[in-house]
Amino acid sequence: MANKLINFNHKGMTLIVKTITRLTVGLILLYGIYIVLHGHLSPGGGFAGGVIIALSFIHLMLAFGKEFALKKLDELKAGILESIGAIMFLGIALLGFLGGFFFFNFLNKGKAFEFFSAGIIPLCNIAICLKVGAGLFMIFLVLVTFNSLNQKK
């Protein structure tokens, strides 16, 4: 009976950890997205939200094993997302030359403390979130899979 409940051959941690992870990992991802989107209104922003998003993927990897997390977000996709973040941030900064100078806030700023306000700052937050989230996930991935990468050579 116990052997049926806890499958020792399976990759990852025990059944308890997997169940709790399945319940919480979506909420962690949503919380990270919330922090990013409200970065111009409340504490937090691109970096903090990006770290939380990366932690949700790391949580998946710790509980279910490497292959499961890599199916959701592999190295190639993470690298592409990271590059998109960097290019988006630079593009927003260069578009400021339309108004005159680097990082010029060329969009309509709107009223303070509303969700659609502050011009380019939410877009910059999203770019930073992509860069930090994918980058942190990649750092963790490389540090964990270092040995297996080396043995392939």
Next chain:
Amino acid sequence: MIEYFLCFILFIIGLYAVLRKRNIIKIIIGLGIMEYAVNLFFILIGYHQYGRAPILAKEQVISNTVDPLPQALVLTAIVIGLAVTALLVAIAIRLYEKYATFDITKIRELKG
């Protein structure tokens, strides 16, 4: 005044770990402790008594906030500290791969 002294003690603990321990992982942890002692010191310098967090909120008068400049500085320092720790751990993994030990007294052949 006592809190600055406690920060200094925390810094000394980190320095002891860096200078005295032989395990590379413990040295990295010591560097982290030193870094956070300095961060804590900066935050404490900016503190006023009864000061609230320097966050602009709706329909709220700004009065008696703590100094926001050290907080912005420390936020940047935390990000840089994350990158430095990742780099140190990567170097430690490479050293372990080459010498099969974390003991720095046994890592002798530094050339090649």
